[in-house]
Structures are given as C-alpha cells and as structure tokens.
Amino acid sequence: MVESMLRIRNLYWADARFQPTVPTEDTGGLTAMLATLRGQFSLALPAPRDTLILVRDPLGVNKLFFAIDEAGTVMAANYLVDLVSPGVPFETVYSVPAGHFVEIDPHGRTLSLRRYFHPDAAARREAPALDAAARRIREHLELWFARLAADLGRRRVCVSLSGGLDSSMVAALATKHFSSVTAYTYGYAGSDAPESEDVRSARRVADFLGVSLRFVPATPDEVLGVLEDALCYGQDWREFNVHCAIVNEIIARAIVRDAPPAGGEEPPLVLTGDLMNELLADYAPLSHAGREIYTLPRVGPERLRAALVQGLDAGDREVGVFGHHGIDVVQPYGLVVDQLLSLPAAFIGGEGAKQRLAREIAGELLPSFLFARTKARAQIGDATGPGGIVSTLQRAGCDARWLRRAFSRRLVVEDERSLDGFIRLGRYRFLREFQHGRNRRHGPEAD
Amino acid sequence: MVPKPTEIGEALERFLRSAFSIREGDSGFDWDAQLYDSGFVDSAGVVELIDFLESTFDVGLQDDDVFSDEFTTINGISAIVHQRLATRVSPDEATGTDAARVAPPDR
Numbered sequence: 001m002v003e004s005m006l007r008i009r010n011l012y013w014a015d016a017r018f019q020p021t022v023p024t025e026d027t028g029g030l031t032a033m034l035a036t037l038r039g040q041f042s043l044a045l046p047a048p049r050d051t052l053i054l055v056r057d058p059l060g061v062n063k064l065f066f067a068i069d070e071a072g073t074v075m076a077a078n079y080l081v082d083l084v085s086p087g088v089p090f091e092t093v094y095s096v097p098a099g100h101f102v103e104i105d106p107h108g109r110t111l112s113l114r115r116y117f118h119p120d121a122a123a124r125r126e127a128p129a130l131d132a133a134a135r136r137i138r139e140h141l142e143l144w145f146a147r148l149a150a151d152l153g154r155r156r157v158c159v160s161l162s163g164g165l166d167s168s169m170v171a172a173l174a175t176k177h178f179s180s181v182t183a184y185t186y187g188y189a190g191s192d193a194p195e196s197e198d199v200r201s202a203r204r205v206a207d208f209l210g211v212s213l214r215f216v217p218a219t220p221d222e223v224l225g226v227l228e229d230a231l232c233y234g235q236d237w238r239e240f241n242v243h244c245a246i247v248n249e250i251i252a253r254a255i256v257r258d259a260p261p262a263g264g265e266e267p268p269l270v271l272t273g274d275l276m277n278e279l280l281a282d283y284a285p286l287s288h289a290g291r292e293i294y295t296l297p298r299v300g301p302e303r304l305r306a307a308l309v310q311g312l313d314a315g316d317r318e319v320g321v322f323g324h325h326g327i328d329v330v331q332p333y334g335l336v337v338d339q340l341l342s343l344p345a346a347f348i349g350g351e352g353a354k355q356r357l358a359r360e361i362a363g364e365l366l367p368s369f370l371f372a373r374t375k376a377r378a379q380i381g382d383a384t385g386p387g388g389i390v391s392t393l394q395r396a397g398c399d400a401r402w403l404r405r406a407f408s409r410r411l412v413v414e415d416e417r418s419l420d421g422f423i424r425l426g427r428y429r430f431l432r433e434f435q436h437g438r439n440r441r442h443g444p445e446a447d
Numbered sequence: 448m449v450p451k452p453t454e455i456g457e458a459l460e461r462f463l464r465s466a467f468s469i470r471e472g473d474s475g476f477d478w479d480a481q482l483y484d485s486g487f488v489d490s491a492g493v494v495e496l497i498d499f500l501e502s503t504f505d506v507g508l509q510d511d512d513v514f515s516d517e518f519t520t521i522n523g524i525s526a527i528v529h530q531r532l533a534t535r536v537s538p539d540e541a542t543g544t545d546a547a548r549v550a551p552p553d554r
Contacts, residue, residue: 115510238490297494307494420484425493425513432511 001106002052004044005077008062008323009267011152011330012039018151024053027103027114034101034116038335040319042096044076051105058117059275059334060098060313063235063320065428067092072106079320081232084412091418092435095428098313102431109434119309119341130347134360137339141169141361144335145177148271152330155269158255159183160248161213163201165358165370166273170332172365174271175209182212184254184270186247188388189217196388201373208367216254220392226250227398228410233324234317237407237419239400240286240294241315243389248321256325268327274318275333279340280347281305282354282375288390293400301349309341311426449532455504456525462499463521467492478521500524506531 014020014036022037023029024047034055042064043055052074056064066076067088077083084090096102099117104110128136159171161183174181185202187195199215206213226249231237234245255268277283281304286294297307322329333340347353359371393399398406408416422429450458456478463469467487469476475485482488488496497508506528517523 295489295491297491297498299494299498303494303498417484423490424483426490427514430514 001050001073002044002046003073003075005075005079005082006042006044006064007082008042008078008319009328010039010041010043010062011328012037012041012057013147013151013335014038016147018147022055024048030101031114031116038337040330040334042076042078044074047103049105050107051103053101053103054096055101056096056098058099058119059309059337061275061319061331061334063316063428064096065093066096066102066104067094068104068106068434072109074104074106078323079233079316080235080411090411090413090422091415093429094431095313097427097430098310100430111431111434113430113432119306119337130356131360133339133343133347134357137336138361138363140336140339141173141332142177144332145173148330148332149177152269152328153178155266155328156259157181158268158270159211160251160270160272161185161202161205162273163198163203163205164273164373164375165354165362165366166276166333168205168273168366168370169358169362170271170273171205171211172209172362173332175211176365182214183209184214184216184251186250187215187217188223188392189219197373201370204367204369214254214258216251218250220395222250223389223392224396224398226253227393228406229324230317230321231403231407232410233320234315235320236315236317236423237403238315238423239403241317242403243393245317245321246389248318252322252325252327255322255327261326270322270327270329272318272329272331273333274331275312275337276340278308278312279305279333279337280343280354280357281308281349283308284375286390289394293390300345302345305341305345305348307426313427314423449529450504452522452525452529455528456521458503459496459500459521459524462503463487463496466495466499478525480521481519482521483519496524500528504528504532 010019012019014033022033022043022045024045030053038058040057040061041055042057042062045053045055047053054064054066054076056062063078064076065080065083066074067083068074075083075088080090080093083093100113100115103112103114157174157178157180159167159174159181161167161171163185171181171183183202183206185199187199203213223246226246230242230245230249234241236242255270259268261267281301283296285292285296297304299307318331319329347357355371404416404419407413408419413419460478463482469487476487480487483493497513500506501508508527508531512518512527512531515527517527
C-alpha cells in the first residue's frame with residue numbers, strides 16, 4: 001500500500017527521548033504526541049483500517065512528497081526526483097505541509113489534512129527583558145546540544161561555519177559539547193577574488209574556539225559544476241535557494257572527499273546555523289548589478305517572520321543537499337523554535353537587534369569582533385562588493401529564468417508554467433482532498 | 448456594514464496597481480486575471496497582498512483562504528474577504544453577493 005522512498009534519516013525527540021514510537025491508533029493521541037516532538041522527520045506510518053498517515057516535522061526541515069497511483073499505492077519520498085524518475089508525473093506530486101499530517105485511505109479514496117503545530121501559537125505579545133529572554137534561549141540551546149552529543153556524539157561532527165554570528169554560535173556550542181569538531185567554510189576562488197570577509201571571519205572564529213578549520217575553495221567552473229545537483233536536491237529553482245544550495249553542495253562534496261563513507265560507520269553529522277534568520281526575520285533584500293535578486297515582502301517584522309518561517313516549507317538547500325551524499329544535518333536553532341518564536345516583534349525588527357540578542361545569548365562563547373561585523377551572505381562572501389556565486393551564475397547566463405528551465409528539465413516538468421502553482425507563499429503544493437483521476441503514473445505500463 | 452465584493456475589488460485593484468506598478472493600459476490585467484501565473488504578483492508580493500487585506504478590512508485570513516484556487520484573482524479574493532467579513536456579523540448586516548460571479552462595473 002505504501003512504497004517508501006524516504007531516505008533522509010529522521011532525527012527527532014520528545015523531550016529527552018530520542019526517536020520515540022509515534023502511535024497511530026487514534027488521531028487525537030497522535031496530534032497530542034506530535035505536538036511534543038521537536039527535530040526533523042518525515043514519517044509514513046501504517047494506521048488502523050488500512051489507512052496511512054504521513055507526518056512532517058513542525059518547521060518542514062525534512063521534505064515529504066507523495067503521489068497516489070490508480071491501484072491505491074501511496075508513494076512517499078523526500079526527494080521529488082525519486083518520484084518523477086520512475087515515471088510519476090510531476091503534476092500529480094503533492095507535499096505534506098510543515099507541521100501537518102495527512103491521513104490517507106487509498107481504497108476508500110479519502111484524505112484528510114490536519115495541522116498539529118502552529119508557529120503563531122508561540123508568539124508572545126508582551127516583551128520580556130532582553131537578558132531574560134536570551135538566558136532562556138541559551139539554557140535551551142545548552143540542553144539541546146547535550147542531547148545531540150548524547151545521541152549523536154559518536155559520529156564525525158562537522159560545523160558549516162560561514163563566519164557569521166549564527167554559525168559561529170553553533171560552532172562554539174558544538175566545541176563545548178562534542179569531543180571533536182571540524183569546521184568547514186566555503187570560499188569563492190575566482191582569479192579576481194581576494195579572500196572574502198566571510199572566510200577571514202571564519203578563520204578568526206575557528207582560532208578563537210580552537211577548532212580545526214577546513215577551507216573549501218571553489219572556482220567558477222566548480223560552482224557551475226555543482227549547479228545541477230543543487231537544483232535537483234535543493235528541490236527549488238528560486239535564486240536565493242539555489243545559490244545557498246550551491247555552497248552546501250560544495251561543502252558536502254569536500255566532507256565526503258575528506259573521509260569517504262566506510263561500511264558500518266555512522267554517517268557524518270553536520271551542524272549548521274540555519275533557521276535563525278527566519279526565526280528572527282533577519283534578512284534584507286539583496287541587489288546585484290542593479291537588480292534586486294532576493295526580494296522580501298515590504299511588511300512589518302512580525303508578518304515578515306511568519307512568511308519566512310512558512311517559507312521553510314519549500315526548498316531543501318541544507319538537509320536535501322547534504323542528504324544525497326549520505327550526510328545528516330541538524331539545525332540546532334530549529335530545536336529552540338518555541339523560545340525563538342516567543343520573542344516579540346520589538347526584539348526582532350530594530351537596527352542591530354540580532355547582534356544585541358546574540359551578544360546576550362552567546363556571552364563569553366564568541367569573540368567580540370563578531371557582534372560588530374556587518375552581515376554578509378555566504379554565496380557572495382562580502383558585504384561591500386559583488387562576487388562569488390551570484391556573479392558567477394550571472395556571467396554564465398544562469399539567471400532566474402534559466403534556473404526555472406533547468407529545474408523543469410531535471411525534474412521532468414512537462415509544462416514549466418505548472419511551477420507557479422507548485423510553490424506558493426513559500427509552501428509546496430499540498431492536497432486537501434482526494435484527486436480522482438489525477439493520480440496516474442507515467443511509464444511503460446501507462447496508456 | 449460589510450463592504451460589497453465590488454468595493455473590496457476596487458480597493459484591491461488600487462493597491463495592486465500601486466504596489467506592483469501595473470499600468471492602466473495593461474490589457475491582460477482585469478478582475479479575472481491570474482495574479483500569480485501572469486506575473487502581476489510575485490511570491491513576496493502575495494505576503495504584501497495578504498497584509499493589505501488583513502489591515503484594510505480587519506479580517507483574518509486562514510490557510511484555506513489563501514491556498515484556495517479562488518485566491519488567485521481579484522474577483523476570487525474579493526469573494527473570500529467578503530465571505531470572511533459576512534460570517535462574523537449577523538446575516539442581516541451582510542450585503543452583496545458572490546463576487547466571483549459578479550463582473551465589476553466598466554470591466
């Protein structure tokens with residue numbers, strides 16, 4: 001009844017319990033249980049009366065796509081390519097939205113979609129004192145890093161260190177809780193490019209923490225050489241996600257080159273500083289060559305944060321990209337989602353708000369220069385001038401339209417216009433009710 | 448008094464033209480035009496659109512609303528907003544009909 005192509009490992013906890021069993025006897029109990037889970041997971045659970053329950057984690061860190069064929073078989077996958085390659089039409093693939101579960105009765109041909117996690121519910125209207133809020137976040141981060149070390153500490157642990165505040169804080173906590181950590185930092189290596197601000201900052205942070213730093217340079221040819229995998233496993237064609245996916249693809253390849261997987265060995269674990277920017281609405285539009293390439297809605301911080309958090313549903317630039325190399329990713333800020341979302345708009349909208357909060361949270365863990373540093377995007381590497389992946393792709397003609405076409409080719413999208421309905425408001429297309437006659441599988445056996 | 452769908456549509460059209468620089472003479476733009484597929488509103492713009500509707504009409508839109516097929520045209524959006532507003536007041540106070548089936552004047 002279910003053909004599972006779920007190959008991304010699930011890493012989730014209910015309080016201190018790692019990967020507890022999720023009961024499916026009744027949906028009330030399931031909803032209550034799911035509300036306690038934190039971490040990342042995509043589950044396909046057999047349920048009573050020959051039904052199937054598909055569950056996706058609260059923020060949508062792991063992706064979960066499905067299609068239902070005419071015989072009533074539900075095909076579930078983390079990667080779109082795993083569905084379309086054997087012949088499932090792209091137009092019949094749907095996603096389980098973040099923080100939801102779908103109960104499917106393929107023979108009774110019914111489907112119900114239910115939400116168990118509401119990001120808005122964590123929003124707090126009254127502002128606590130900054131130091132109290134920061135202390136709470138730090139306490140929870142320490143708790144989660146202790147759990148990560150207890151449950152995953154035997155693995156080879158890497159930190160994706162951009163040189164910015166978020167990844168530096170993760171590197172600092174990882175160094176404190178894990179016995180051995182290697183930091184990886186990407187750097188653009190064009191002939192016209194000096195070492196970027198990001199790389200210089202990453203070196204200083206690594207020195208401060210006493211952690212070994214593996215610098216991963218990438219030439220323009222190498223950037224273009226990973227583009228197809230970035231599109232396919234990053235599961236998105238939009239520039240802001242493709243550009244980040246390229247950075248991660250380059251780092252993932254370096255991690256595998258440094259220590260190829262050996263039989264029986266647990267997979268490497270990469271810790272990243274992702275999600276903080278969404279949870280604190282700490283993004284700004286980015287212009288390049290006179291054009292705004294990463295647009296943001298012109299709305300207040302609270303709504304911007306809601307949109308960015310919802311937007312985590314679509315795009316797989318971290319877990320998906322590392323995952324196809326057999327590498328697990330954990331984004332620790334996603335584990336303190338409740339504490340970060342409870343910060344009111346007054347904390348997240350102001351000039352320098354992130355730096356103030358980070359200083360309070362990190363305290364002695366980080367060198368002071370970091371708190372005064374201007375934010376830079378890893379895919380550009382420098383806050384003051386153009387360079388890096390963005391300009392490489394522009395020079396090669398790989399603009400937004402090109403990326404759409406390339407994604408369509410790779411994911412067997414027959415009508416490129418159908419991409420418009422595939423991601424809307426930051427969410428992949430989802431299904432509310434059974435679609436009769438739309439669940440056919442392409443292939444030799446199809447008419 | 449709940450605004451009529453045509454009043455919502457007019458306010459929405461003004462907002463869209465202003466926020467997304469849609470010219471008066473754009474022949475592809477009318478109340479049944481697909482706002483997203485036709486490129487009038489991009490993914491960031493949808494968030495601004497929802498922000499406009501919620502703040503202007505003091506209405507809370509749900510996932511069912513914004514991810515529905517109707518939430519893609521001015522007519523459809525006007526109908527959704529009208530329905531949301533009408534269902535929170537007594538039926539007698541609600542006015543207007545289903546905007547999705549009403550052609551706005553002069554269009």
